[in-house]
Amino acid sequence: MHEKASGTKKIVTFGEVLMRLSPSDNRKLLQATQMDFFFGGTEMNVAASLAHMGIEVQHVTNISNDIVGEAALSTLRKYGIGIGAVQKVNYPLGLYFLEVGSAMRSSQVAYNRVNSCFANITPGQVDWEKVLENCQFMHWSGISPGVSEGAYQTLKSGLEVALRKGVIVTADPAYRSNLWKYGRSSHEVLKELISLSTIFIGGVNEINEILKTDFSTDEKGFMAASRALIAEFPKIQKIFDKVRTSVNASWQKIYGRAWNGEEFLTTNELEITNVVDRIGTGDAFAAGVLYGLQHFDDKQALDYANAACALKHTHVGDVNLVSVEEVLEVANGKTDGRIKR
Numbered sequence: 001m002h003e004k005a006s007g008t009k010k011i012v013t014f015g016e017v018l019m020r021l022s023p024s025d026n027r028k029l030l031q032a033t034q035m036d037f038f039f040g041g042t043e044m045n046v047a048a049s050l051a052h053m054g055i056e057v058q059h060v061t062n063i064s065n066d067i068v069g070e071a072a073l074s075t076l077r078k079y080g081i082g083i084g085a086v087q088k089v090n091y092p093l094g095l096y097f098l099e100v101g102s103a104m105r106s107s108q109v110a111y112n113r114v115n116s117c118f119a120n121i122t123p124g125q126v127d128w129e130k131v132l133e134n135c136q137f138m139h140w141s142g143i144s145p146g147v148s149e150g151a152y153q154t155l156k157s158g159l160e161v162a163l164r165k166g167v168i169v170t171a172d173p174a175y176r177s178n179l180w181k182y183g184r185s186s187h188e189v190l191k192e193l194i195s196l197s198t199i200f201i202g203g204v205n206e207i208n209e210i211l212k213t214d215f216s217t218d219e220k221g222f223m224a225a226s227r228a229l230i231a232e233f234p235k236i237q238k239i240f241d242k243v244r245t246s247v248n249a250s251w252q253k254i255y256g257r258a259w260n261g262e263e264f265l266t267t268n269e270l271e272i273t274n275v276v277d278r279i280g281t282g283d284a285f286a287a288g289v290l291y292g293l294q295h296f297d298d299k300q301a302l303d304y305a306n307a308a309c310a311l312k313h314t315h316v317g318d319v320n321l322v323s324v325e326e327v328l329e330v331a332n333g334k335t336d337g338r339i340k341r
Contacts, residue, residue: 015043040318
């Protein structure tokens with residue numbers, strides 16, 4: 001895999017920063033007397049992964065104006081994420097609790113993010129014209145507009161400016177049913193925001209949900225669904241999809257596939273037989289797509305994204321802290337995990 005020459009510009013992400021609280025050693029909450037904490041959140045995870053790979057990234061969000069927010073801000077700095085569009089406000093930082101499953105026991109998540117600092121963001125707090133200067137990609141997920149009216153309107157404003165400036169907009173239409181409590185239809189909002197996007201990171205299930213169709217999940221169905229999505233949303237140019245087979249909570253298989261408007265692309269399947277932490281693996285795939293589109297052709301970008309996703313399963317926390325070299329090794333077929341001396 002060889003990098004193509006490109007003068008890369010910055011990437012902008014928009015989304016909530018959350019504190020994750022989790023018992024160690026696969027304990028259930030009722031067993032735990034202490035918990036580890038990490039800072040994450042779907043779009044922040046993407047930003048941190050990209051920054052770790054050497055990309056200039058700026059994250060747009062609100063954090064709490066207290067010691068928790070300061071710790072979150074310190075984490076953003078540590079990852080190398082640009083914080084010029086991060087604002088401190090007098091609302092609490094969102095939390096979530098994670099019980100990490102094992103074998104046949106599923107992981108479980110509980111959120112505490114109602115009336116969080118991000119839920120209270122408003123369009124007037126973000127100068128999108130300034131934020132999107134010298135920007136190549138803007139990335140969003142379907143989680144953010146589900147949090148509140150303000151988050152939805154702020155994101156919509158950013159996407160409109162991004163398109164006017166010729167920024168490539170990547171959409172991960174992740175859906176969380178426990179959100180969307182503020183009166184908006186998730187279906188209508190996601191359709192509107194996808195119409196303002198140019199790259200779709202999702203699969204047949206997401207397309208069926210958006211279009212109210214019933215395409216099959218096999219290769220033929222994926223291509224048909226991709227064509228239907230582009231027909232409905234002409235700005236969409238490419239679709240990147242991560243396909244997961246769960247043997248159990250500790251044993252996962254993944255491969256990537258894509259439709260670039262001209263041809264179907266796919267990767268080899270990668271098998272993770274000892275999952276350490278599954279949280280953030282989809283974000284690692286999205287970050288891999290973004291890095292790949294900046295540096296490689298579509299097939300190589302897909303291979304890179306799939307390898308990045310697989311590697312995220314191998315370490316604790318929300319963020320994929322692997323190097324470009326590590327991802328390229330796996331993308332090029334080195335999966336033996338031999339010790340490097």
